[in-house]
Amino acid sequence: MIEHHLDDDMLQQYAAGTLAEGWSVAVATHLALCPACRSKLSMLESVGGYFIDSEPADEAAVSQSWESLKAKIDAGQIDKVVPIKKGSWSDHTYPQPLRTYIDAAGGLKWRQLGRGAAQMMIPTSDETTTVRLLKIPAGQPVPEHSHRGVELTLVLDGSFSDEVSRFARGDVEMADDSLTHQPKADAGRDCICLAVTEAPLRFKSRFLRLIQPILGI
Template sequence: MSAITHHIPDSMMAAYASGNLPHPFAVVVATHVSLCAECRAALGAHQTVGGALLERSDHVSVSAGLKSDLMAMLDDPVVPEPIFERQGIYPGPVVEALKGKPPRWKTLGMGVKQSILSETGGGSVRLLYIPAGQAVPDHSHNGLELTMVLQGSFSDETGRYSAGDVEIGDEDLEHTPIADAGDACICLAATDAPLRFNAFVPRLLQPFFRI
């Protein structure tokens, strides 16, 4: 993998460490952290600070009944969570989102495909497959979009993004991502609101593609 040059912002890493980052974005952050030593160190630092703050916070008394219930829960059997390991280009967090199965690609046209991993009122997570040289239609954003490259690379008005890099798009970003020459570009993308396409045809098809 090439050197990662586009990382997770510190404020977003702090939200992830505290468990306050919405699920779609947390999937992208977990995936990036699994590949990026620099951001793993940053996450560890945030977790250390959070632990220290908890140690220094005032203790809160609880009722005897609540304490008894909590102690009883310690005796409940613990079912270990499955451990999802990397499969090909897909890091463990993506394999977990796929439930250990291959992506279910759906064609969007012009060779572009997507596989929706999760979709709720709070946002969506999907894989995007973009053939080399193909562009994603010009668009802006109604909210926040995190796009992490898993294979290949793409370029837009803000620069070039290769494997491990994360692009963060907000309402101020209007761009036309184009997959670079070489391998098809496969990305993990998370959004909390629909995109804003500028051309008529993409806007017309948007409800069917759920993007």
């Protein structure tokens, strides 16, 4: 049972197509796991579609746009559409479309961070966010930290607990510079998360701050 969902503002931006790619990867992955948020998204899209349909069409603009597109096609200026190739593996820990991004990065490649923790960077074309997979060993905490911006953490496997609550598969935690916490993976199972940040974390440990550029967190 998913208890921690996406906020309405992020869903509205996703429905409107205005959400940056990094956040969109996390939203789409959560939607693959969460029927409640899929239902809410459908409602938002229906409301948006109603208002679009209510607007009078500008026939001249439509005709001009079509003529312009047709001219580009005739001139060979439009590239062929290449369908997205779905992942060839079947680990349901990583739902689509996240699996496609992992495939594009060459498959799962964990980089050790120390004490059993690991991460994998997920490349996107979005320069405003950093997207990564994190693996926290069962029963182990991550270092205490706060944030320089917004951090979205989506649990894909296992669970973790912090000063806010407990988060299990499909749950989303949104954190900003008002929160200092030390998430700890629950005992019995490693916790795998998808994390999206808009700025590096602010670690309490001076040593971690010194090696932070090497770790890339």
